[in-house]
Amino acid sequence: MKKFKYKQPGFTLLEIIVSITLFTIIILLVSEIYLVTQRAYNKNSDTAELTQNARVSLDRITRELRQSTNIITTLPETDDDPDNPPVDQISFQDGHDISQITYLRYYLDGGNLTRELKAYYFDEEPTVYVAYNALDQSGEPPEETIINKLTVGEFFTELEFWGADGLINISFNLNKNQHNFNLRTSIYSRNR
Numbered sequence: 397m398k399k400f401k402y403k404q405p406g407f408t409l410l411e412i413i414v415s416i417t418l419f420t421i422i423i424l425l426v427s428e429i430y431l432v433t434q435r436a437y438n439k440n441s442d443t444a445e446l447t448q449n450a451r452v453s454l455d456r457i458t459r460e461l462r463q464s465t466n467i468i469t470t471l472p473e474t475d476d477d478p479d480n481p482p483v484d485q486i487s488f489q490d491g492h493d494i495s496q497i498t499y500l501r502y503y504l505d506g507g508n509l510t511r512e513l514k515a516y517y518f519d520e521e522p523t524v525y526v527a528y529n530a531l532d533q534s535g536e537p538p539e540e541t542i543i544n545k546l547t548v549g550e551f552f553t554e555l556e557f558w559g560a561d562g563l564i565n566i567s568f569n570l571n572k573n574q575h576n577f578n579l580r581t582s583i584y585s586r587n588r
Contacts, residue, residue: 449570453548454579456511457502457548458566460492460500461585463491467489469486469488471486471558471560472558482556483556484554485555496515498525499513502548502555503555504552504555505547509549514541518530552568565581565582567579
């Protein structure tokens with residue numbers, strides 16, 4: 397009787413090792429491309445969010461400073477004098493509603509840029525707002541009340557103001573996930 401040898405189709409050990417190695421290399425390359433793309437997307441997303449926060453905040457502050465009738469905060473003339481550094485908040489009279497005397501204050505509260513609307517009054521007439529530096533008959537200063545407090549922007553790490561002769565300089569620094577955004581600008585107030 398004849399013995400038939402059937403050649404069984406299959407892969408050799410070397411072919412299996414080569415194909416697994418190629419498959420692993422392809423998976424690693426695709427994973428690395430995905431991670432690089434994801435990091436770039438996250439960075440661009442963070443930068444876009446920081447830019448949007450800075451733009452909205454700057455638009456609001458500059459609009460209100462331009463309408464202001466009186467800047468209360470004493471600003472240093474330059475940002476590089478170590479004896480008189482820039483201030484980290486600004487207060488000014490609100491120019492939107494001239495029927496009542498109210499004041500706006502911008503400052504950082506943690507990482508948030510906060511806008512505070514406040515007024516001053518005397519105990520005798522709490523519904524009548526007066527100037528922040530007014531005095532009553534006995535020479536006492538007015539009481540302060542906060543009418544409204546809201547967050548204007550997030551991710552702020554630094555806020556500085558300085559200027560002279562009606563020119564107000566503003567410097568922002570924002571940070572999210574180790575991505576920084578810096579912005580410096582100058583505006584003129586109404587009474588320059």
